[in-house]
Every structure is written in structure tokens, then in C-alpha cells.
Amino acid sequence: MSTLLKEFDHHVQAQQYASADSLVESLLQTDYIASLERKDALQFLYRIGYVYPELTLELSKQRDDVPRPFKDTLRIALGDIPSLRSYNQADTLVAIKIALMRHKALWAKLLVYRFYRQYALQPINLVKSNKLTIGNNRKKVKKNNNAQKVSIIVTTYNSAAFIENCIDSLLNQSINNIEIIVVDDASTDNTVDILKKYLTIKVIKLSENNGTYHARNIGIEQSTGYFVTFQDSDDWSHPERLELQLKELLNTSTAIASFSHFFRVDQSSGLPICRQNYPLLRLNLSSMMVSRSVLDKLGRFDSSKRIESDKKLFELIKSIYSSDSIIYIRKPLAVGLYRVNSLTTAQKSGFNKYGFSDVRHLI
Incomplete structure (x- = not known):
């Protein structure tokens, strides 16, 4: 991370937004962006791009490699x-x-x-009525045998509007030795009633809402697969997601966890979106696939927190294991729903325009 980016993030984390504004505005009077290494320059421009799009466009003129x-x-x-x-x-x-x-x-x-x-993936038709949709795929895929069972943990809370797309995408995976465990975190809508039509999945209904990480831990306890992975209830997985992640784990002797990438679609506009503006294809922390034994060793998710515990577990894995132990599959293997009042967008748990969150900063 460049000194410039550290200075900017320091102002933001200290909630000194006027100082952050002044720092960026002062760069217009210099050629400092042009003097940076390309990696550092782009990292800084990407960071400030969604905060100051007009200023960032102007600063980008200092380079011909943006x-x-x-x-x-x-x-x-x-x-x-x-x-x-x-x-x-x-x-x-x-x-x-x-x-x-x-x-x-x-x-x-x-x-x-x-x-x-x-990306050498089966094409999926996601466009309907001039919008991107989540999981507009009814084409059945060929099932391949896998010796090691994979458990998929889905946590739900008032997910009636999108849970079917989520479950359908998991049932339509290209491997057959899987189990789907849905842990409902005390929904007050008809999510559980909808799930009753899926006779092959296990549904656990909790009587008290304690957050998605508490629910995930319960799902892990009830799982029987050698490997465990996760999916948010408003996400959709490409038919090849589980197969590709499992293949990388089995074929890499040093690997203990695999992650894939995803992009989000705005629920209202139907357009690809991300909070940071760019790049649109990003790491999907919820896609983590790991052996049950490693999860038990690490202590699973910190259920005392309602946000960021997946990131905390990710950082713990990186701190304990070598870099070649984590496999990143940089392919669009999932689509997420960007919607109002999710953990990412809600006022209490989300981010402000500067990319800062009081709640997340304390974790």
C-alpha cells in the first residue's frame, strides 16, 4: 500500500473527512499520481473512485495506463x-x-x-426484460461423481423473495455427492414454508435470531460432508462452482481452502454493481470451501459478531497457513443480489460514501 493511500485511509478511519477531501483535491495541483508505480496509482484511484468520481477522472489524465x-x-x-x-x-x-x-x-x-x-464456463442466460436476473437458468447439467461429500450451508432470514433461486442453483450443480443444509435464523415470513417443497435438503429452523454466523456454526455441526462450503440466501451459484472448487482442493497437495469470485446485481436496476465501483468481479468470501476438520481446528465462525466474521476467519486462515494453501479461482462462479437493508447496505451495518463503517471499524 502506498504512503498516499495510507494517509487517505487514516483520515477516513479517523472520520476526518474534510482532511481526506483536501488531500485528494491537492493532488490536482501536482503530478504526484503520474510519479507513482502503476500498481500503487491504480490502487489509490480505485479506492477514491467511488468517493470522488469527477476528481478521479481528472487525476486519471496524469497517466496513459489507467x-x-x-x-x-x-x-x-x-x-x-x-x-x-x-x-x-x-x-x-x-x-x-x-x-x-x-x-x-x-x-x-x-x-x-x-x-x-x-472463462471456459457453461454460458447462462441472465438477461430478462433488459435487466440481469439472479439464476435465470433451468438447463439441467450432467452430474459428475465425487467421492468426497460436500456440505453446503445456507443461512436464511426472511428470504422468501429469493431463496428458491439460491436452492435451485445448488441442486443444479455438476457434482452429485452433496448435502444442502438450510439454517433459518427465525424468519418471520414464509421462507420455511417455501423450503418444504425441497424434499432432499435439510432445514433447521431456529427459534431466536442470533445472526448468520451463529446459524452457520449450527449448520456445520449438523453437516456430514468431508468438505464444507457456504452460500448466502440471496446468491446464485453457477452450475460448475462446487466442482471447480473441489477439483482445485483435491488436485493441490498443499491446499486447505478454496475461494471463487462473483459479481453483484442491483435488485432495483438489474445492473452489475459493486460498492467500490470497480472492478465488478470480486472475491466471494461466502464461497469458502474447506474441510470440516480445518473448520473445527480454527474454531469456526465468531458468532458473537453479526458482521465481518467471515473476513475474520479468512484472515485467520491466511495467518496460520502458507499462501499456497489457499486457492483463488478467479472465475464468475456466483451472482449476488445487491439490495437495500442487507448487512452490506443497511445503515447500522453498512458503509458510508467514504467506505467507512463505525460498526465494522471496531471489529
Whole structure:
């Protein structure tokens, strides 16, 4: 991390927002961004891009190696709609966003197809009525045998609106030796009633709401798989997610955990989105696949906290095990729902415009 980024984050964490503003504004009078190593410059620009899109666009002019897709996301944040693009790999998501904003649904469908093909994944049709949908996939996949059972823990709380897409995506995985355990954290809607139609999954209904990490730990206790993974109730998994993560674990002798990537879709607009603006394809902490024995050794999730315990466990794994023990599959193996009043967006547990959260800062 560059000295400049450390200084900016120090101001934000101290809630000295005027000082953070002044720091960025002062850079317009210098060529400091141009003098940084590319990695440090981009890290800083990405960090401030969603806070000051206009200033960041201006600062980007100091360099000729700032990715064009990133600059497109800044223009979108400022209310502009860039021309239709054709980008590669993760940046295809930016092109898809632009196509949908320009109401070019057919072009967006072709880009989604091309997006998955670039990662050698089965293409999924996610475009419906000029929006991206979560789990618009009814094509049954061929099931492959796996000797080691995988348990998938899903925690729910008032998830009636999206739980079917979540469970359907898990039942449509390309491996067959799995168990799905849903732990309902005292929902007050009809989530549990909806789950009754799934005869092959195990549903545990809790009488008191104690948070998703408490519910996950209960699911782990009830699991019988050699490996355990997780999925949020408003997420959808690509049919090949479990197979690819399991394959990497089994084929890498030093591996103890695997993670995949995902992107989010805004529930209201139907556009790919992330809180930080860019890049849109990001690490999915909930995708962690790990052996049950390692989870037991690490003490599972800290259920005394309602947020950030997955990140805390992730950091613990990194501190104990070598870097080659963690496998990162940088493929779009899930789609998450970005919605109001989730743990990420709610006022009490979410982030402000500077990317700061009082609650999360204390953890």
C-alpha cells in the first residue's frame, strides 16, 4: 500500500473527512499520481473512485495506463452513459452494464454468453426484460461423481423473495455427492414454508435470531460432508462452482481452502454493481470451501459478531497457513443480489460514501 493511500485511509478511519477531501483535491495541483508505480496509482484511484468520481477522472489524465473500463464506471457514476463497448474477461461486466443502460438487451445477452465462455464456463442466460436476473437458468447439467461429500450451508432470514433461486442453483450443480443444509435464523415470513417443497435438503429452523454466523456454526455441526462450503440466501451459484472448487482442493497437495469470485446485481436496476465501483468481479468470501476438520481446528465462525466474521476467519486462515494453501479461482462462479437493508447496505451495518463503517471499524 502506498504512503498516499495510507494517509487517505487514516483520515477516513479517523472520520476526518474534510482532511481526506483536501488531500485528494491537492493532488490536482501536482503530478504526484503520474510519479507513482502503476500498481500503487491504480490502487489509490480505485479506492477514491467511488468517493470522488469527477476528481478521479481528472487525476486519471496524469497517466496513459489507467484502464478504460474503470474510467467508464466513473462516467456512469457521474450520470453519463458511455458508448457501447466490447471488453474482455472481468471488464466484460462493464460492457454489459453499458449495453443494458442503453437498452441494448440483445447485445447484453451476447456479451453475457461471451463473458462465461471466456472463462471456459457453461454460458447462462441472465438477461430478462433488459435487466440481469439472479439464476435465470433451468438447463439441467450432467452430474459428475465425487467421492468426497460436500456440505453446503445456507443461512436464511426472511428470504422468501429469493431463496428458491439460491436452492435451485445448488441442486443444479455438476457434482452429485452433496448435502444442502438450510439454517433459518427465525424468519418471520414464509421462507420455511417455501423450503418444504425441497424434499432432499435439510432445514433447521431456529427459534431466536442470533445472526448468520451463529446459524452457520449450527449448520456445520449438523453437516456430514468431508468438505464444507457456504452460500448466502440471496446468491446464485453457477452450475460448475462446487466442482471447480473441489477439483482445485483435491488436485493441490498443499491446499486447505478454496475461494471463487462473483459479481453483484442491483435488485432495483438489474445492473452489475459493486460498492467500490470497480472492478465488478470480486472475491466471494461466502464461497469458502474447506474441510470440516480445518473448520473445527480454527474454531469456526465468531458468532458473537453479526458482521465481518467471515473476513475474520479468512484472515485467520491466511495467518496460520502458507499462501499456497489457499486457492483463488478467479472465475464468475456466483451472482449476488445487491439490495437495500442487507448487512452490506443497511445503515447500522453498512458503509458510508467514504467506505467507512463505525460498526465494522471496531471489529
